[in-house]
Amino acid sequence: ALRGEGATLINGRGERFMLARDPLAELAPRDIVARGVFDEIAAGRGAFLDATKALGAKFAARFPTVYASCIAAGLDPATQPIPIAPAAHYHMGGIAVDHHGRTSLKGLWAGGEVSSTGAHGANRLASNSLLEAVVYAARIADDINGNPLAVAGRPRDGMISRNSAMPPLREANLRAMMSSHVGVVRDGDDLAEAIRTFTVIEQTTGNIALRNMATTALIVAASAWSRCESRGAHYRSDYPAEDPAQRHRTVTTLDEARNIAAMVADTAPRKRTSTGA
Ligand SMILES: Cc1cc2nc3c(=O)[nH]c(=O)nc-3n(C[C@H](O)[C@H](O)[C@H](O)COP(=O)(O)OP(=O)(O)OC[C@H]3O[C@@H](n4cnc5c(N)ncnc54)[C@H](O)[C@@H]3O)c2cc1C
Incomplete structure (x- = not known):
């Protein structure tokens, strides 16, 4: 909404980095903007949303919630650019x-x-x-x-979800790996590493809530691993172009994800990361 009001995306040098990436600049599709922000942060230049010219003194009245959050964080968005980072706020699968x-x-x-x-x-x-x-x-x-149901189906034993306290470190590891390996920019090696990690968590955790998270993460990562092209929010640095032959919806079952996990199980890890299980 702020970009729609004319706020610009700048890096730490004050450069509007989206101008070079897309003719629509800040108003480019979400995946293009997310990759632009991601690249600036990865390059160490930082990324900021600058509403000082577009809104300035009108900021508090136009966007009171964002304004209050910034003030609470010790930053005045009327006069200072807001530091930003990409975050998942929807996904196309499910x-x-x-x-x-x-x-x-x-x-x-x-x-x-x-x-x-x-x-x-x-x-x-x-x-x-x-x-x-x-x-x-x-x-x-x-x-x-x-359609009143006479007999409801029942999931396989061991898959029934219930709320329970999650081991905080392992949950944090899983979340971190989803961001770093299955996030804005993906590649086959990182996805394979994520698949191996999620498989280990799934097989070793005694916590059913964490296991369900690992199962879900495994299916997402396996699906991303098998789509060897880039399309919309799914960006593979090892396959950066769209493949017209893959211009269709795909569905990945849990059995297929497990087969992919078995396929990548013996692949040597390319590098060590700090986000392992
Ligand atoms: C920052 C942000 C901005 C967005 N802006 C827009 C927008 O402008 N327009 C738009 O169309 N969409 C927007 N979306 C997307 C939209 O908000 C979501 O698609 C929508 O809220 C999904 O609704 P839902 O009810 O399916 O899921 P949720 O809103 O996620 O609700 C799921 C609920 O289930 C609860 N829950 C989870 N696990 C359990 C459990 N085990 N037991 C019991 N309860 C559980 C959760 O606490 C939550 O209350 C935005 C999303 C985000 C994050």
Whole structure:
């Protein structure tokens, strides 16, 4: 929203780095902007959102929540650029559902962020998430209403989720590896390393909540590993171009993810990282 109001993205030298990356500059699609910010930070130049000229003294009135957060962090966005970093705030994948929101498990519907309805392409358009959630919530309610279940399906033993306290260090490791190896810029070696790590966590943790996170991370990483091209938010530095032959939706089952994990299990790690299990 701030970029829409004319705020610019600059690095620590004050350069508008998006000008060189896309004709739309700051208003380029989200994945292009995210990679621009990511590269500036990786190069050590830092990335900032500068609203000092576009909004200046009007900042507090136009964006009171952002303003309050910045002030709480000791920064005045009316006069100072705001330090920024890319963060995942949606994903295009999820649990595969049909147009009623039904999953492959009888008696389980999925809608909203957790689902993969096919409504999104390789990236998301602003505000499509909430629209999708509202549409599928209504469809699911209608479907449940019209089809009372005699016998609900049941997930395989050991997959039933329940809330429980997570071992903080291992959860932090998993999150860090999702950002560093399965994040804005991916490559086959890093994805393979992530797959190996998530497999170890999945097989060794005694905590069911962490195991569910590792299983989900494994499927995401395996799916990204097998898509050898770049498309929208999925960017592979080892396959930086789109491949027209892969211009279609893919679905990865848990069994397929485990097969991929077995395939990369014996590959020697390329480098040591500090985010291992
Ligand atoms: C910073 C940010 C900005 C966004 N801006 C926009 C926007 O402008 N327009 C737009 O369309 N979309 C936007 N989105 C995306 C949109 O917010 C999400 O797609 C939407 O909120 C998804 O709704 P949901 O109900 O499916 O999931 P959530 O809102 O994530 O709700 C899931 C709920 O389940 C709870 N939960 C999780 N695990 C358990 C458990 N084991 N047991 C019980 N409860 C559990 C969580 O606490 C949470 O309350 C934004 C997202 C972010 C992060």
